[in-house]
Amino acid sequence: MAVRRRFVEEDMRAGATLEFNALTLDPSAAGEPAAEFAALVEEHLDGLYRAGLRLTRNRDAAEDLVQDTFLKAWRAFHTFEPGTNARAWLYRILMNTYIDSYRKAEREPEIVEADDVEDQYLYSRVQESEELRRQGNPEAIVLERIMDADVETALASLPETFRAAVILADLEGFSYKEIARILGVPIGTVMSRLFRGRRLLQKALWEYARAGRYVTPGGERTGS
Amino acid sequence: MTMMPCEEVARLLWQFMDRELDPVTARALAQHIRACRGCGPRHEFEARLRAIIQEKCAGEPAPEHLRRRVLALLSDI
Ligand SMILES: [Zn+2]
Numbered sequence: 001m002a003v004r005r006r007f008v009e010e011d012m013r014a015g016a017t018l019e020f021n022a023l024t025l026d027p028s029a030a031g032e033p034a035a036e037f038a039a040l041v042e043e044h045l046d047g048l049y050r051a052g053l054r055l056t057r058n059r060d061a062a063e064d065l066v067q068d069t070f071l072k073a074w075r076a077f078h079t080f081e082p083g084t085n086a087r088a089w090l091y092r093i094l095m096n097t098y099i100d101s102y103r104k105a106e107r108e109p110e111i112v113e114a115d116d117v118e119d120q121y122l123y124s125r126v127q128e129s130e131e132l133r134r135q136g137n138p139e140a141i142v143l144e145r146i147m148d149a150d151v152e153t154a155l156a157s158l159p160e161t162f163r164a165a166v167i168l169a170d171l172e173g174f175s176y177k178e179i180a181r182i183l184g185v186p187i188g189t190v191m192s193r194l195f196r197g198r199r200l201l202q203k204a205l206w207e208y209a210r211a212g213r214y215v216t217p218g219g220e221r222t223g224s
Numbered sequence: 225m226t227m228m229p230c231e232e233v234a235r236l237l238w239q240f241m242d243r244e245l246d247p248v249t250a251r252a253l254a255q256h257i258r259a260c261r262g263c264g265p266r267h268e269f270e271a272r273l274r275a276i277i278q279e280k281c282a283g284e285p286a287p288e289h290l291r292r293r294v295l296a297l298l299s300d301i
Pocket of ligand 1 (some may be wrong): 233
């Protein structure tokens, strides 16, 4: 009962959806775990599906992954501590489920980078380009080309270790600490995966901005 | 007051944008970005790039049949 009230209060502060309130305020369902869990489903389904789609790169697999995630979450729901971060808890189950069941026996990423690769790879390339400078405002030109680029394909081309970090940080907005818990790795590992992922994404986008096409790390073209 | 060097700004820029720096360092970096003609545009470029990536990878909501399938789990078990 107390749990449910806290969720409702938090949700109202955040500007709740009517659907959510209707669900939790249903007197017949009051205080029942199923009603609380259903509220979690309503709140996090879209986000988990979006992340699942980015991980699996396939709609059917993403749907199965999300269903399995909620099934595991429901079975473990009695262990969930009310008031703790439900969203991070669900994403942790999503990532574990993905790693256990959906990940293809993919070769571990063997991306060798020079030690002196700078973080803001794309910006540095833009600054160096004489050709862009001749055309006017190099930054604006490149950003405009990236607006037209298939950024989703560029993201999909990253090895999954790095892709997962970029998805969790840049698309889902988790903190380093939350990602460390979700992936079960130290914060230093989160940062190195995330920064490397961003550099790889920027390299792919630079290829596109420069040549109008992608050259993926393995040389193959990726699509979703 | 001594400014944070530009190399340090480039190195810490992503942590700054991720809001992961301690408040003192974040303040020094923000100050530098406002004042420096090299680092200001670098930060602006990174911020706009990230916004584009987020916009273009926003994805799609879960299909209705998935919502029904998931909610059906609750009554099945
Ligand atoms: Zn500077």
